[in-house]
Amino acid sequence: MSNQVKLVNIQGEIVKECPFSASLITKKISKQAMFDAVVAENNAMRQGTHSTLTKAEVRGGGRKPFAQKHTGNARQGSIRNPQWVGGGIVFGPKPNRNYKNKVNKKVIHLAFKSALTLKLNDANIYLLESVKMAKPNTKMVSNFMKKLSLAKTKTLFVLANEQENLLKSIRNIDKANVKLFNQVSTKDIMNAKYVVMQLDAMENLGKVYK
Secondary structure, three states: OOOEEEEEOOOOOEEEEEEOOHHHOOOOOOHHHHHHHHHHHHHHHOOOOOOOOOOOOOOOOOOOOOOOOOOOOOOOOOOOOOOOOOOOOOOOOOOOOOOOOOOOHHHHHHHHHHHHHHHHHOOOEEEEOOOOOOOOOHHHHHHHHHHOOOOOOOEEEEEOOOOHHHHHHHHOOOOEEEEEOOOOOHHHHHHOOEEEEEHHHHHHHHHHOO
């Protein structure tokens, strides 16, 4: 497995090939670790505000809906009973459930490295030189993506720091996602087909996952 990736500039020109950080790749790709990491992230995003009313909480139903006998119907005591439309819900969800599940730090790191290694194996990672923008320039980023045949393809940009003009430029583009190096997750990498990572972002991530 070659760890050489193309270093490009914002004009979409290939500057040279350079090695991808060894601390961000793994020899053994773990699908289970990636699955666990993504499920944990999805669960952590759940608000858990879903709620239903029990028989005791439904309004009305203080009197019998009809007489006990001589109607030909099964006896009923209240329209709040769960068999009635609009009645209480049996074993329904309540907003006191915590969906978060703990995943070990080692598993999180392995999942992240596995996702990046998959992209590296498919030659779907580019390194980007530092970019300076005086103002947002969506056209420049759009041309950059066209030059590298990334247009209309899910692409994740990983930045080293919060460059407001570059962030705004990328966010205007359909199918492009942008994250800072300390915000990017396994799910972000797996959701994208290509990853464009700033050189400084790779170095910063290398220190985190060493």
